Amino acid sequence: MKIHFKRGSLIASVIVLLGTLFTASPAGANTAYENCDDNRLCLYTAESGQMKPDGSGSAPLPRTYEAHISPPGYPADFENATISFWNRTGYWACLYSESKWGGTVQAVPPLSKADGENELSPAMKAAGVSSHKFAPSMALCFTGYERCADGYLCLFKEKNGRGEMVMLANDVTTYAPTWDNQVESVRNRTDKIACFRPGTASSTEKWTTAAPAATYSRYLVHAGDLTNLTAPYADSISSHHLDPNSDFDEDCKP
Ligand SMILES: [Ca+2]
Ligand SMILES: [Ca+2]
Structure with missing residues (x-):
């Protein structure tokens, strides 16, 4: 009887202690x-x-x-x-x-x-x-490049594939105002070369660099590649086409 009584007190004490813990914080x-x-x-x-x-x-x-x-x-x-x-x-x-x-x-x-x-x-x-x-x-x-699904050309508004993204499967002759001159990185998961232009598809606009002094009508991102765009291409591309790469000397030629 004594043993049972002691156990009972111990359990009762534990319950009281738990009760104290659970009601310690004021309501709300x-x-x-x-x-x-x-x-x-x-x-x-x-x-x-x-x-x-x-x-x-x-x-x-x-x-x-x-x-x-x-x-x-x-x-x-x-x-x-x-x-x-x-x-x-x-x-x-x-x-x-x-x-x-x-x-x-x-x-x-x-x-x-x-x-x-x-x-x-x-x-x-x-x-x-x-x-x-x-x-x-x-x-x-x-990095946010992992968002780009297989088979697509993905454009990103920030470096390293971050920020807003658009996934494209086809040529675009003129980027929408929300994307024009706003692309900062690219991942090409198509099986074609992505040929980016400084202007619309029909424009004769070119990029120029100072050292070395040169002009470029296209910026290429090969199949499977991903990259940040640097000057003068960053925040500058306005259209692209996908070149099937059947004619190596003519890749991305206008
Ligand atoms: Ca915020
Ligand atoms: Ca442009």
Whole structure:
């Protein structure tokens, strides 16, 4: 009887202690890094895994994403609203200051919180987190070329295949105003040579370089290649055609 009585007291004490723990925080407040399940990236609107009160009286929930969901942007209430994060996935979480994985980059290591050296950077705080993706390595946070599907010529508005992308399968004689003179990198996953022009298909415009002094009517990106565009081609191409490469001496000739 004595033994049973002692066990009973011990269990009762533990229950009282647990009760104390669970009722410790006042209603409506939230403690650090709550509501983040395993294998999720959780984005919080205040420092150290806290959520900014939303005026409803109950604690708002963080935004949480499974490791296969890499959104090009967030709903209005979460746009530029991230202040801290918990990456509970096994991937690097790549945070971007612009939508469509553009702008400033912050690579968050797997299984890390926004503490110490992993704090959201001042640059990112100023510009605001606007999109994210998951990557198997830190380096892959700094490129977006993987989005280009096989068989397409892909144009990107930022260097390294980042920012807005368009995938094309055919010749384009005149780029739309939203793309004209705005391409900064290219990936060619067609089986043809991509021949970029400084003007429209019918234009006689040429690029000129000073050292060496030369003029170019085409800029070539071979099948399977990817590249950043440098001067004078960056932010300058206005049309392209795809050359089947059946006549080596005549590649991309006007
Ligand atoms: Ca932003
Ligand atoms: Ca142009």
